[in-house]
Amino acid sequence: MTLLSARDVVARPGTSTALRGAWLEVRAGESVTLLGAPSSGTTTLLLCLAGLVRPVAGRVVLDGTDLAALRPQALAAVRLRELGLVFPDGDLLPELSLLENVELPLVRAGATGAEARSRAGDLLDRMLVGAGAGRLPHEVSAGQRQRAAVARALVHRPRVVLADEPTGNLDAPQAHAFMDLLVAATRDLGTALVVATRDAAVAAHTDRAVELRGGRVRTPEPALLP
Template structure:
């Protein structure tokens, strides 16, 4: 049974029909990359999955609950408890330390402050952030900020993590590292992960953190990553695009890789 699904979604951005009849299913432990050029509908799909945009027709379900039928306050509560979001760049609050950034989702669902700090610090430790957890974002490396953004999305144990163009502004090596980290999050935390990206690095193998990784993110071990769910684009920036696909990935017993099927945009 899928954790997150979209069926026959029709959605528009301005006057452009970006998604027509889009279909997507993601199960627990799966990581799916929606890869396509800008204005191909990847971000629009992600917004529909998060309940941030309402499709004109079709259904989006999270654990069997139809998000398109929820009221705004119900959607907000669902996002708070059941979804983790990773934004373009890291979007960390600059005045807070890394651990303070990560504990915010727990405090918002009224977890006691001492427990929130304990869980946030433990998760950052597992992601090899190290002593940087108690520094502000400007004082740590790009790799540590990457991992902190993923930790913030995972700390409240959501059912799904949605990442919108998370490698924006990153070089090739750090882009690969972030894709690998999201794949590992799907495997280790048992969540459904969907990444909307324009970055072709999603097709390649991804270096991820290992016990031999340095805490500054400079030399993690390499692990084979997922093949991307690819979206092509036809026509101009305002032409209609059609997404017709079913994306599923199988998790092997060793869970060292993912297979993602193509999402063509016609």
């Protein structure tokens, strides 16, 4: 079943056209890499899927709802409920511990402190950063921050996690270990995963990869398939 799709999306986030008719279908629970050279449009497509960039033509449809048809407040509510986002270098709040960062989305959504704490702790354990739960982001490694960011993206049980260049600050062995954990954790929870990257090694970890070039999705070549 298609969960999230981009249908002939044209996007112009700045002065230039970043997407020129991009098509993508993401099925519930599957993992997909959006692979492309610099400036090919991978980040823009991810931001369109997240409802953070509004297409100038075409549609982004999440579970049957055209995101462009939603008022800002309704769109924000859908995003908070259904999506988890991971950006380069974790993007954690610097003054909060890893555990506090991860439980924050649940606390904001009204969960009790104990409930939020226990679920956040479980996810940090799942991402192998349980031992650093009490540390501040700058007190742990880039890899640990990035894994904590995944725990934060998953804590409210979204249906899709969207990650932009999540291995951008990691060396090759760290990137492989990170992708193993990311794909396994989303798979365990039945969460779909879309990763935007220029790193072809990432593609080997997901169910499939599509290549972007010049703002369009190309049919994958056999060499790009995991």
